[in-house]
Amino acid sequence: MALKSFIEVHPDSHFPIQNLPYGVFKPQPGASPRPGVAIGDYVLDLSQIASAGLFNGPLLNNSDCFHQPNLNKFVSLGRPAWKEARATLQKLLSATEPTLRDNATLREKSLVHMSSVQLVLPVQIGDYTDFFSSLHHTKNCGLIFRGPQNPVLENWYHLPVAYHGRASSVVISGTDIVRPRGQAHPAPGSPPYFGPTRKLDFELEMATIVGPGNELGKPVDINNAEDHIFGVVLMNDWSARDIQAWEYVPLGPFLGKNFGTTISPWIVTLEALEPFACEAPKQDPPPLPYLTEKVSKNYDVVLEVHIKPVEHENSSVVTRSNLKHLYWTLTQQLAHHTINGCNLRPGDLLGTGTISGPEQESRGCLLELTWNGQNALSLNGVDRKFLEDGDEVTFTGYCKGDGYTIGFGKCSGKIIPSTP
Amino acid sequence: MALKSFIEVHPDSHFPIQNLPYGVFKPQPGASPRPGVAIGDYVLDLSQIASAGLFNGPLLNNSDCFHQPNLNKFVSLGRPAWKEARATLQKLLSATEPTLRDNATLREKSLVHMSSVQLVLPVQIGDYTDFFSSLHHTKNCGLIFRGPQNPVLENWYHLPVAYHGRASSVVISGTDIVRPRGQAHPAPGSPPYFGPTRKLDFELEMATIVGPGNELGKPVDINNAEDHIFGVVLMNDWSARDIQAWEYVPLGPFLGKNFGTTISPWIVTLEALEPFACEAPKQDPPPLPYLTEKVSKNYDVVLEVHIKPVEHENSSVVTRSNLKHLYWTLTQQLAHHTINGCNLRPGDLLGTGTISGPEQESRGCLLELTWNGQNALSLNGVDRKFLEDGDEVTFTGYCKGDGYTIGFGKCSGKIIPSTP
Ligand SMILES: [Ca+2]
Ligand SMILES: [Ca+2]
Ligand SMILES: [Mg+2]
Ligand SMILES: [Mg+2]
Ligand code: NI
Numbered sequence: 001m002a003l004k005s006f007i008e009v010h011p012d013s014h015f016p017i018q019n020l021p022y023g024v025f026k027p028q029p030g031a032s033p034r035p036g037v038a039i040g041d042y043v044l045d046l047s048q049i050a051s052a053g054l055f056n057g058p059l060l061n062n063s064d065c066f067h068q069p070n071l072n073k074f075v076s077l078g079r080p081a082w083k084e085a086r087a088t089l090q091k092l093l094s095a096t097e098p099t100l101r102d103n104a105t106l107r108e109k110s111l112v113h114m115s116s117v118q119l120v121l122p123v124q125i126g127d128y129t130d131f132f133s134s135l136h137h138t139k140n141c142g143l144i145f146r147g148p149q150n151p152v153l154e155n156w157y158h159l160p161v162a163y164h165g166r167a168s169s170v171v172i173s174g175t176d177i178v179r180p181r182g183q184a185h186p187a188p189g190s191p192p193y194f195g196p197t198r199k200l201d202f203e204l205e206m207a208t209i210v211g212p213g214n215e216l217g218k219p220v221d222i223n224n225a226e227d228h229i230f231g232v233v234l235m236n237d238w239s240a241r242d243i244q245a246w247e248y249v250p251l252g253p254f255l256g257k258n259f260g261t262t263i264s265p266w267i268v269t270l271e272a273l274e275p276f277a278c279e280a281p282k283q284d285p286p287p288l289p290y291l292t293e294k295v296s297k298n299y300d301v302v303l304e305v306h307i308k309p310v311e312h313e314n315s316s317v318v319t320r321s322n323l324k325h326l327y328w329t330l331t332q333q334l335a336h337h338t339i340n341g342c343n344l345r346p347g348d349l350l351g352t353g354t355i356s357g358p359e360q361e362s363r364g365c366l367l368e369l370t371w372n373g374q375n376a377l378s379l380n381g382v383d384r385k386f387l388e389d390g391d392e393v394t395f396t397g398y399c400k401g402d403g404y405t406i407g408f409g410k411c412s413g414k415i416i417p418s419t420p
Numbered sequence: 421m422a423l424k425s426f427i428e429v430h431p432d433s434h435f436p437i438q439n440l441p442y443g444v445f446k447p448q449p450g451a452s453p454r455p456g457v458a459i460g461d462y463v464l465d466l467s468q469i470a471s472a473g474l475f476n477g478p479l480l481n482n483s484d485c486f487h488q489p490n491l492n493k494f495v496s497l498g499r500p501a502w503k504e505a506r507a508t509l510q511k512l513l514s515a516t517e518p519t520l521r522d523n524a525t526l527r528e529k530s531l532v533h534m535s536s537v538q539l540v541l542p543v544q545i546g547d548y549t550d551f552f553s554s555l556h557h558t559k560n561c562g563l564i565f566r567g568p569q570n571p572v573l574e575n576w577y578h579l580p581v582a583y584h585g586r587a588s589s590v591v592i593s594g595t596d597i598v599r600p601r602g603q604a605h606p607a608p609g610s611p612p613y614f615g616p617t618r619k620l621d622f623e624l625e626m627a628t629i630v631g632p633g634n635e636l637g638k639p640v641d642i643n644n645a646e647d648h649i650f651g652v653v654l655m656n657d658w659s660a661r662d663i664q665a666w667e668y669v670p671l672g673p674f675l676g677k678n679f680g681t682t683i684s685p686w687i688v689t690l691e692a693l694e695p696f697a698c699e700a701p702k703q704d705p706p707p708l709p710y711l712t713e714k715v716s717k718n719y720d721v722v723l724e725v726h727i728k729p730v731e732h733e734n735s736s737v738v739t740r741s742n743l744k745h746l747y748w749t750l751t752q753q754l755a756h757h758t759i760n761g762c763n764l765r766p767g768d769l770l771g772t773g774t775i776s777g778p779e780q781e782s783r784g785c786l787l788e789l790t791w792n793g794q795n796a797l798s799l800n801g802v803d804r805k806f807l808e809d810g811d812e813v814t815f816t817g818y819c820k821g822d823g824y825t826i827g828f829g830k831c832s833g834k835i836i837p838s839t840p
C-alpha cells in the first residue's frame with residue numbers, strides 16, 4: 001500500500017509524499033526566505049518544523065540548517081542527514097501520524113498554500129558549470145555547424161565536455177528574460193553588426209545541485225560521486241545563437257549564454273528519484289578508469305518543452321525528451337569535474353547540457369528543431385524559427401510511479417524586449 | 421613636495437602613502453579576518469580605525485564596511501566612498517598629522533607588522549571571468565597552434581574575447597598548487613592517456629576587482645565603466661597545456677585551468693594608479709560604438725615573472741612585460757561583459773588574459789617562451805620547458821613614481837606533486 005499524506009494530493013500532482021522536493025520561499029512578500037518542502041498544493045515551512053523541535057533525529061536535532069535563507073547548509077550535511085530529514089518529514093506528513101495532522105496551530109503556522117508564496121533561488125550558487133552530455137544534441141550541433149564529415153569531435157567520446165557558466169545570472173523560474181544585445185557576424189568577410197539577438201533559443205536541461213563539496217586538490221572518486229549529489233532541477237540555458245557563433249572561438253560561449261539561466265524552484269532529491277533509476281547507455285569506447293563506475297545510472301524523467309507564442313493564449317508542446325538519453329551520467333560529470341583537483345562547493349550547479357533524444361520531436365532546442373532557422377516550427381499556426389519578444393517557454397519534468405507522480409514543477413520564462 | 425607618512429617607508433617599498441592598497445588579514449592565526457591597508461612594512465587595521473571613529477566623512481561615518489570579513493561591502497559603495505576613505509587614510513598616516521602618530525595605544529592596536537599577519541582573499545568572488553586581451557599573446561598562441569596562415573581569428577579584433585573561469589579555486593598568493601591530473605592526447609588517432617599534466621604553465625595576468633555591480637538586463641555604458649572598477653591585482657592563471665589542448669573544443673578551457681588561480685593579496689586602487697595612466701594602443705579596425713570610449717587608458721605597470729626551480733636557492737627572471745601592452749582596455753572588457761545584460765557583482769574578478777609584450781623576453785607564459793616545449797629556457801643552468809614539482813613562480817608588478825613606487829607586492833605559488 002502506497003504511503004499517503006494527511007494532506008490530499010491529486011494523483012497527477014507533482015508533489016506527493018513520495019517526492020518532498022526542497023525549495024526556499026517567502027510566505028508573504030517582504031518576509032524572510034526560509035526552506036520548505038512541497039506537498040500537494042502546500043509548502044511546509046521547515047523553519048517552523050525545526051522551531052517546533054520536530055527534527056529530532058540525531059543529526060538534525062541541534063542544527064540551524066532550516067533557519068538559513070538558503071539550503072546550502074542543509075545540502076552540505078550529506079546523505080545521512082538528508083535521509084533523516086526525509087524520514088522525519090514522511091512520518092510527519094503521513095495520514096496515520098497525528099503530530100501535525102491534529103495540531104491546528106502548528107498546521108496554521110507551517111503549511112502555506114503554494115499560490116501565496118514567493119519562491120526564490122533554493123541555493124546560493126558559488127559556481128555554475130554546463131556540460132554537453134547528450135550524444136543526440138552533440139551530433140545535431142555538429143551536423144549543423146560542421147557538416148556530416150565529423151559531427152562529433154574525437155574528445156567527446158572520452159570525456160564529458162563542459163564549460164564554466166555564469167553564476168550571477170542564474171534566476172528562478174518566472175523571471176523575465178531580457179533579449180540580449182550583442183555582436184553578430186552573419187556574412188564572413190564583412191564587419192560584424194550590433195543589435196538585439198535574432199536567434200534567441202532555449203536549451204532543455206536538467207542540473208545537479210551539489211551536496212558536500214571537496215577540498216581543492218582532492219578529487220572525488222567516481223564511485224563516491226553520488227554522495228556529492230543532493231538533487232536535480234530543471235534548467236533552461238537560454239542561448240543567443242548568433243552572438244555565440246561569432247564569439248565562441250577559441251575560448252567557448254560567453255555573452256551568448258550568460259544573460260540568464262533559469263532553474264526550477266524545487267530540488268528533487270536522488271532519494272525520490274531512486275525508483276526511476278535506469279541503466280545508462282553503453283559507452284563505446286569504454287571510458288578511462290577514473291570515469292568507470294560500478295553502477296552506471298540514469299533516471300527516467302519525462303521532459304517537455306511548451307512554448308506560448310506572444311500571439312496566442314495557448315501553448316504548444318515542441319519537445320518531448322527524457323533524462324535517460326544522457327550519454328555521460330551525472331556521477332561521471334561530477335567525478336570528471338574534480339579529477340584535476342578542482343573543488344566543488346555545496347550548492348554548485350552542474351547543468352547536463354541540452355537533453356535531446358533520438359527522434360526529431362525530442363530535440364532539446366530550437367537550433368536543432370528548426371535546423372538553425374531553416375525550417376520554421378508551427379505552434380498552432382504561428383511560425384517560429386527562434387523566440388520572439390513576448391514568447392513564454394515552460395519546461396516540465398516528471399517520473400510516473402504507480403499511482404503517484406514525482407514531478408519537478410515548472411521552469412519558465414518570458415522574453416521581454418531589449419533595452420533601450 | 422611628496423606626501424610622506426609618519427611611518428618610515430623605503431623608496432623601493434611597494435607600499436608608500438601614495439599607494440594604500442586594500443587587503444584582508446588575520447593579525448594572528450585564528451583571529452577573525454578584517455580589512456587593512458598596506459603601509460611600508462605594516463598593515464593598518466581598518467576595523468580598529470573605524471572603531472576609533474576616525475572614518476568620519478559623510479559616506480563612511482556610519483558604515484560597517486570595515487567590520488566585515490571581506491571588502492565586498494566597501495567596494496560596492498563606489499568611487500565617492502573610496503575617495504573619502506583614501507583622503508581619511510592619507511591624512512591619518514601623514515607625517516604632519518598627530519592623531520595616530522602620537523597615540524601610542526591606537527598605534528599599538530591598529531598597526532601590525534606585515535611579517536606577523538596572515539593575508540587571505542580580499543573579496544568573496546562571485547564570478548571570475550578571464551579575457552584574452554593581449555595581441556602579442558594571441559598571435560603567439562595562434563602561430564603555435566594554427567600556424568602562420570591565420571594566427572589571430574577574425575573576431576578577436578572586434579571584441580574582447582573571454583570565457584568564464586572557476587571562482588571556487590581562486591587562491592591567495594602563497595598557496596601551494598597541486599599538479600593536476602587529467603586526460604591528454606598527444607598522438608592523434610590513438611586513445612588519450614590519463615596522468616599528471618606534463619605541460620604545467622603559468623600565465624602572467626592582472627585582474628580587475630569589480631566595485632559596484634549592475635542589475636541583470638542593464639548594461640554598463642563604456643564611458644561609465646571606470647566607476648565599476650575598484651582596483652587591480654596580479655593574477656597567475658595556472659594552466660595545464662596538454663589537458664587544455666585535448667578538452668577545449670568546442671566549448672573552451674575547463675579542467676586545464678580550473679585547478680587553481682592565484683591572486684596577489686593587495687588590491688591597488690585606480691586612484692593610486694592614475695598617475696601612471698597612459699594611452700592604450702590604437703585599435704584598427706575601430707571598435708563598435710558600444711566599445712568606443714572617450715578616453716582609452718592603459719596603465720604603465722612593470723611586470724616580472726621569477727621562477728625558483730626546485731634545484732636552486734635562487735630565482736631567475738623569465739619575463740619582463742607591462743600592463744600597457746594590453747590591446748583591449750579594462751573598461752572595454754567590463755562594458756563588453758555587460759552589453760548583453762549580464763550582471764556583475766561587487767568583488768567579481770576579471771582577468772586580463774596573459775600579458776605578453778612584443779619582445780621574446782616579454783612573453784607571459786612558458787607556452788610562448790619555450791614555443792610549446794620546443795626550446796628549453798635556462799634558469800641559471802637548469803633547463804625548463806614546463807614547470808616541475810617544487811618549482812616556485814612569483815610575479816611582481818610596480819609603477820615607478822618620482823621618489824616612490826606603487827607596487828602590487830607578490831603573487832606566488834609552488835607546485836606540489838599530484839595526489840595520490
Ligand atoms: Ca547548455
Ligand atoms: Ca588566462
Ligand atoms: Mg545560460
Ligand atoms: Mg586558472
Ligand atoms: Ni562562477
